[in-house]
Amino acid sequence: MAAFLFSRLLQSAALLVIVSIIGFTVLNLMPGGPLSQYALDPGMTQADIARISEQLGLNRPLYVQYLDWAWGLLSGDWGTSFRDGSPVIQVIARHVPATLLLMGSSTVIAVAVGTWIGIRGATHRYSGFDYVATVGAMIALSIPTFWFGLIGIYVFSLRLDWLPAGNMYTIGDGSVLNYLHHLIMPSVVLALVHIAIWSRFMRGATLDAISQDFVKTARAKGLSERRVVMKHVVGNALLPMITLAGVQVPSLLTGALVTETVFTWPGMGRLFLDSLGYSDYPVVMGLLMFSALLTIVANLVADITVALVDPRIRLA
């Protein structure tokens, strides 16, 4: 286990370095550069811009800027936002909880509903339910998340007036219920595509498990069908799903980005788009690194969980 963790940490560190180099380079290749917004200001002279560039250290060669930034990252200084001068870490920390709340609730919905649909689809293969679930999953996968969001807002906010169209809470009302009320639509919309993915994979994994010999053994012992499915089939079917959960984290993050924009949810996705708009490179890079870290940690946790659950695997 120690050896496994050690080698995985090394790999992760290397991965983060690569991601940061690519991210940094691509970001700086964008036309305009971080000072383009100042250039639009009629009160700015060329000399002013050169001075700002000098102050921010943007006139140095790119690799020096990168090394400087990377060193700062390691020592806990993620730089300061170009937009309002506050430390990047604080800016990100302000937005992370909202995104984690959205991702967390979406995951709970996607896993619960997807698992149920997958198991039922597999145990009742080729039934009406199975066909509806298959077609439903295809629809959910082929329609973009923002469209679901807009339709949701139109139907449940504008027409029925059941759910708020955006934001995380009503100003002046900080109750948990109010938060939950705002959370319902974005998390369900974000969950839709993941329910589709999760249910398809769960159906496949369940079918694999159902055809295993030990399931026949379980039946031959006289176990009830319910116990056969819940204990022997689902237990084994969930194993590969743990790995899938780890792999799904980046796509949840991407989905959150879109969903947050549609529902004016004050999370990382919104922050990312806004920062790109303002060419706030330190924040964009900070978000990129945070997402990469989150993805790596999620996959590591998934691998360790599989090893803990499956007695056959000893991490080495």
Added chain:
Amino acid sequence: MVAGGQSASAPAIALSVRGLTVRLPDGMERRHAIEDISFDLPRGQILCVIGESGSGKSVTANTVMGLLPKVMQTSAGSITLEGREIVGIAPEELRRLRGQVVAMIFQDPLSALNPLMTVGAQIDETMAAHGIGTPGTRRERAIALLTEVGLPEPALMYHQYPFRLSGGQRQRVMIAMALALEPTVLIADEPTTALDVTTQAQILALIREIQRRKGMSVLFITHDFGVVAEIADSVVVMEKGHVVERGDAEKVLKSPDHPYTQRLIAAVPHLRAEDRPRAAGAGAPAKAEPVLRVRNLVKTYRSGSALFGTQRVVPAVQDVTFDVWPGRTLGIVGESGSGKSSLGRLLIRLMEVDSGEILFGDRDIAALSDAEFRGLRPKIQMIFQDPFASLNPRMTIGTILTVGPIAHGTRAARARDEAKALLDLVGLDARAFERYPHEFSGGQRQRIGIARALMFKPELLVADEAVSALDVSIQAQILELLDGIQRETGVAMIFITHDLRVASQICDEIAVMQKGRIVEFGRPSRIFFHPEADYTRELVAAIPGEHFGEQTRTAAETAARA
């Protein structure tokens, strides 16, 4: 806690099957999986149901257990278990009988146990499902059962996960589980087929012993007449879903009535007292030089990390030395873990050797780089075990046969002609060229696999368990084919197998391997009839039904003459 009747009123027939018919879904090769099957399992006896793949023997067992897949339905007939009809009873009633009155053990103990549950939990579950005992008494009972089936340290075994156990130990766990509720009928579906021959002998003895002690009635499904000879009181022979012969075990084995039974018994390989006549003279003139000389070959598997002190070292092949001569077959026999398959993989360089030499002609294969070896690859070809997995399902037979030679520079038209000629040689129609692997049976696919290997005009064929996945009658045909090809082409062969009877049919010399070493080497007649190493003696003694060999063979011959 004993259910089912062992009372005085218990019927003399524990299980009776009458006119049982199970339909197959439409579009299958035949309408019924089994049709009009009838037999009786007398109390306290072992009834063997024997047949080849597709005979319907497993379907019969599963029907009795109510474990048929949903697409198959019992369409006629009756099954009387301990005096009560079970065809058409409510699923919940049938569930209560399963495990309690009738229990089942399966072929592959590797996959028949849930990998995520401890041995103890799986035994416990059987009793809990029928609402028997408290957690404490069930635990006690489980440990008693583990003791009863001869597992070492039962209290520790209780907490083990199946993957830590050997194949034989897992099958003992399965038996313990089946015995948990003292069922009166035990159904064993090929319970020893996946086991090594010495383990098979132990498990057969265990089943026999438990059956006698408890007066259980056993329905034993098998494809192996050797096993029948070891264990059966009476026999039912099945072919393509029908019962073709039934009767007392001794009678069926010694003087079978039905031609199919006679054919089956005749096809059972036996240890041959006389060695294989040399192929010398036929085909290419025998060279005085061996094709392959293997010297002091060593391969060790290492896993884990030396740095963290978790390294495990398994010596797979230790100091192995032998020669392979043109036109002759070297058999490498051994049980699982003996290193025989590792050796085969070393010879065709699917693995790097640690030390030693593999001299092919005058070149040391072991020392060649991959690029240098590529030129030699056509000369050393492999025939694989599983004819279903070793042919690419998306390629036509023609492509499968010609893709290799064309890659090595043969002109496409010429490769095509050669492929068609080889299909003919291995006994297939030239029309097979355009067809896909799924259109062929296992035996036909193995013929294709052989033709594929021969396309390169190899000097050495390595056959790794090449007939193990086949029915005995097909097995005999493939062995005959290999024998004929060797006589015609003078190819040298290394035949790796766990089955001593098969090895004695085809090999000129045999190397017996145990734990990576060759423990005995010699001609088959000497190895099998005058073994010197203790291990060889053990292997020979464990061959099922060999004492029946002489009698059944003469019986079959008499019947064939009649």
